[in-house]
Structures are given as structure tokens and as C-alpha cells.
Amino acid sequence: MCEIFAKQPQENYQFITRSIRIDGHATSVKLESSFWLILEEIASAQEMTVPKFISTVYQEALEHNGEVNNFASLLRCACLTYARQPQETMAQALSELH
Numbered sequence: 001m002c003e004i005f006a007k008q009p010q011e012n013y014q015f016i017t018r019s020i021r022i023d024g025h026a027t028s029v030k031l032e033s034s035f036w037l038i039l040e041e042i043a044s045a046q047e048m049t050v051p052k053f054i055s056t057v058y059q060e061a062l063e064h065n066g067e068v069n070n071f072a073s074l075l076r077c078a079c080l081t082y083a084r085q086p087q088e089t090m091a092q093a094l095s096e097l098h
């Protein structure tokens with residue numbers, strides 16, 4: 001039963017750290033490579049670069065919550081939300097952009 005999960009290539013869950021700018025400040029984000037692929041897909045669907053998308057998510061979370069305690073976890077959860085319902089999630093995201 002778990003072979004589909006356990007026997008996936010190690011590259012899928014290898015950590016990748018990327019340097020990005022959020023609100024003019026340089027920072028780094030460390031996520032598994034599979035999450036970076038999903039973020040690239042989401043950003044592309046919104047006609048954004050990954051750094052721009054990440055910065056937008058950060059700003060929106062900051063406005064909504066007043067602080068962002070665990071940003072890497074927020075990004076992982078954003079990827080899971082997208083993976084569960086990609087069409088509905090993107091339709092809502094695009095409508096909020098316009």
C-alpha cells in the first residue's frame with residue numbers, strides 16, 4: 001500500500017533553499033523540491049514569477065493575520081490547497097487579482 005509513497009525518487013523530497021526578496025528584504029526559503037514545482041505551477045498560472053507569487057502570499061498573510069510565524073509551512077499548505085482543487089483554487093485566486 002505505501003510503496004507508491006515510500007518508493008518515490010529521493011529528489012522529490014530533497015530540500016532546496018532559494019533566496020528571494022520579500023518587501024525589499026533578502027531572505028531564504030527552504031522547501032522540498034516537490035513544493036517548489038507546485039509553486040512554479042501556481043505562479044505561472046497567475047502570470048507571476050515564483051518570487052513575486054511568494055512575496056504576494058507573504059503580504060496577504062501579513063495583512064490577514066498581522067504576522068507570519070511559519071512562512072515555509074504556509075507555503076506548503078498553499079501547495080496542498082492547490083493540489084486538492086487546482087481549478088477552483090486558481091479561479092478564486094485569479095478573481096481576487098482583478
